[in-house]
Amino acid sequence: MLSWALITLGNIAVVLVISSSVSGWSRNSRYLLLSLTGADSAFGLIITPLNLCVSLMKDYSDGPDLLCHIVAFFNATVYSTCMYTLATISLERYIAVFYPLVYCSLMTRRRTLLLIGFAWCFPPVLLVPISVPKGIIEVHFSTASLVCNPSYSTNVGYSVALMCFIFFPCSIVMTYANLCLWFAAKRQRVKMRTVNLGRLHRPNVASRVLIPVMTVYYTCWTPCMATIIYNAVTGHRVPEWLEFVVVWLPTSNGFLNCIFYFWINRSFRRKFYMLFQRLCLTLCPDLAKALGGTDSLQTGIWENNNSVPERSSSVSSTCTLITLADDTSF
Incomplete structure (x- = not known):
């Protein structure tokens, strides 16, 4: 329940912020991050209630029924959509950094929406036999x-096909894109250090962002995928305690995504504080005034109205890695 509350509240805050303009984030970035937020929110709003409902209604002496098949289908669909969305964000970030001059022609609004639609529509088609x-x-x-859970050992060919169409391609895209971004940021940081002759210490933001993103991804998803392969190949199930961990571990990825993709970004935090102050000013004007919220709110609105227009290239929370050595926003 705590995980459900954290995921739900965190993603509600994310939606409130990125549904409007955020300094430094392009329109495509907001579309993709909203898609990620929707996939993460589904963990708390769909997956948890459905499984809780089944656990209360299921007759443990009976075999799988229609409801159990439908719930398993939704579980696998949301998990797959989340992985596809993470891979799409990494791909968009890679194009923005390494091909900035042709970004507008490559990542048009239509293509971005098509990628989002693919991330949401392809998994149900692929996983419909489970239902x-x-x-x-x-x-x-x-x-x-x-x-x-699907009994993957009952159809090894289909289980292997799911891995080849979902986990492996998403992992390859994410790993390749983020490694390239990390090395690019490292080279730029060395150049900046050489130019400044070591006079100014600059934080290694790339390591503080990209490494946790990839570590969390593999930590949350690899045990689950390894269990699927083990069950499909051997026909045996893992111990119950391990099964519990590997099944619910990917759910925590929804909350951790809020931290790594949003909360560590300064522009996001500024916008969230501004919206929070505005809410306090509306509901409790005396309290907001006593806390000095009025002045800071006016300053935030002024900055938002006079900010530079959105850049066409994506500059999401971990995207601008070419200039990351100069970034002190984290």
């Missing part, structure tokens, strides 16, 4: 994790 009782793959209710 069919007595179909090509069976589903079992796990008493350890209280989740309906």
Whole structure:
């Protein structure tokens, strides 16, 4: 329940901020980050309630039923959509940094929306056999994790196909894009250090952002994928305690994404504080005035109205890595 509350509240705050203009974030960046927020929110708004409902209604003596198959389908769909969205963000960030002059022609609004649509529409098509009782793959209710899971050993070919279409391509795109960005930022940091002759110490922002992003991704998703492969190949299930961990570990990725993609960004924090002050000023004007919120709110509005127009190239929270050595926003 704590994880559900953190994911829900965190993503509500994210939606409130990035639904409007944020300094330094392009329109494409906001579209992709809203898509990621929607996928992360589905963990708390869809996955958790559905599995809780099944755990209360399921007769443990019975085999898998239609409801269990549908819940397993939604579980796998949301997980897959989240991975596709993370890979799309990494791809967009890579294009913005390494091809800034042709970014507008490559990442048009239409293509960005098509990528988002693919991330949301392709997984249900690929995973629809899971929703069919007595179909090509069976589903079992796990008493350890209280989740309906596909029995991947009942169809090894389909299980391997899912891995080849979802986890492996998304992981390759994310790893390649973020490694290239990290090395580019490292080279730029060395150049800046040489120009300044070591007189100014600049934080290694790339390591503080990209490394945690990739570490969290593999920490949350690799155990789950490894368990799927183990079950498909051997036909055996892992111990119950391990099954519980690997099933619910990806859910925490939704909350951690809020931290790494949003909260560590200075522009996001500024916009959130401004919206929070505006809300306090509306609901409790005396309290906001006593806390000095009026002046800071007016300053924030002035800065927002007089800020530089949105740049066409994406400059999302970890995107502008070519100039990252000069960035002190984290």
